[in-house]
Amino acid sequence: MTSSPDVPAVALHDVRKIYGTGPDPVAALDGVSLRIDPGEFVAITGTSGSGKSTLMHLVGCLDTPTSGRVTVAGEDVSTAGSDRLARLRNRSIGFVFQAFNLLPRLDVQRNIELPLVYAGVPASERRRRAAQAAAQVNLTDRLTHRPSQLSGGQCQRVAVARALVNDPALILADEPTGNLDSANGADVLRLLATLHAAGRTIVLVTHDPAVAARAARVVELSDGRVRKDAAT
């Protein structure tokens, strides 16, 4: 789950991400440095276009920076090829998306197992760990349901279980409450807080200051730079 405290869960050093080439490139990130230690609960906020999505993609190992250094769980992501990125996403990152992004044709159990399939974990072990993760999000009785048979809040809890199942260095939640009503949204935030209390590293990307306020530390981006980085 967490490595020793002097290895940051995530570290960015003077990271730039420039989209487009030619005379008019756009710098989505323009020299961002940031360090997130194991066990932290950090919210990244900013308006649309501030660069928070780009930051999330880099931290989530979905993309590599144009320049600068990104490390996740001590591993340098900046120059990794697609296979290594895939392995990092698989082992070190747990994603929770706004749109849940569950596979509609798999039941809850198989959805939670999905990262373990790509980690090469044998089926019996997968079942055991999926059941464990489901228990952590209180969904033990829904394992054989399909996503379409669940409420939005339940779906997001399945997604959290899926993010947990491979014991990643950090859980990356991208607007996890965006598609939920306030009660279910609060429910998911409570769940994240519980996981944080249990020692998980959580990075929460949101545009909503009220949601961001649930984190212990808020990093605010604007025009591709860190404008504010403070504990709440």
Add this chain to the structure above:
Amino acid sequence: MNWLSGMLIGLQEIREHKFRSFLTMLGVILGVASLLAMFALTAGIAASWRNTMEQLGGLERIGINDKQVSLEFADLAALSPGRTLADAEALRAIPHLVSHVAPEMQAGATLSATDGATVSARITGTWPDNFTVSQHAMAAGRFLTDLDLQRGARVVVLGDAKVAELWPDEYGTDADFLGRTITINGRPFAVAGVLTRYEREQDRLRREAEARGDKAPARFAMGGRGPGGGRRDMFSWKNESVIVPLSTLYHEFRSGQADTPPMAMAKLDYLNFRVRDLTRFDETLGEVEKLLRGTRRGVDDYDFDTREDWFERMETSLRSTQLSGALIAGISLLVGGIGIANIMLASISQRVRELGVRLAVGARRRDVFLQILAESTAIGIIGGLLGLGAGVLLLDLLGRLAPLESPPVIEPSAVLISVGFASAVGVLSGLYPAWRASRLDPIAALRYE
């Protein structure tokens, strides 16, 4: 993630979209069905030809024919006694190469049964070996024996068609024809044996089905078939046999005529022999040739009649039939493959989001590639298996609609080849869609609506 789990995902995908998958498979199904049908039909033709060949003596049977002596040796031609029993006796000297020798003399005669009809026939005088050389089989009684030959016994072996002509009222009943007396040109002969009815396998099956009272499937009229008669086919010469010992034929019907040579010098109408070992075919022909050079006194007035050419022609025509069938099936499979590729591409663009999620949780590009490839392969294999079923139905339908001269034969190799091709089509048609899917950008895929 391995091939198997990729396959399982693919199978689930197929199960979720049964109808769409079926339409996707249709090209492959039809391709495999036509491939299988083509194989089965040509194999059926080959099998029935082979069966016919065997009944006519097979590759082992070789005839010795007369040949016009070339002009430069024309003045020597009279030196050769021609095809005589001397040849036959000479062939007996190499039993390690020539297993059976059957000289034949023929004569036209009138047959009459005291309790039946009078018919005319060609009677054949021959040796007991004729039984094997001509691949005879007994329905009742026995064939000629060496003793018959030595004694010039007045015994006769009758073909099925001749029995039908001689005793039309009793033919087809349980009546026993053995031991009855018929006259041949006025001389009494005892019926020692009756030959089996020679016919093609499918004719036999059909006749037996009719005899059991089953309603035979509707077929186009094939000409009337009286009892024991039937259309003239390649077996009629066997069915119309009237066989007596060679010595009997010579003494009873040949000698006494003016200028009759002694039996050993009398001309034979046919001389056939059987090669003992087909792997020593050429060696055997060489040895026989040496012997004949002796008996014919060096005159080159003989020729071998082998079935090799016949077989070669058969193989060639089969191969060209197979080729054109394979071409049609191949085009159909190609179209099927294009269909799979097309649907896979469409299905990928429907599943961009799913693939994005898989990439996000750690699927490598090759995992996605494998998943799509496994799915198209599964479609190919299932299509192939369904195609086998369709092929069997197609053959059945063909058999009902049109008379098949030779019943189709489904060989295991044809099944393997058909399904193998279908699988290959599945793999090949999945390559491009799988490559496309594996190039997806996870970020764009996750955003995809």
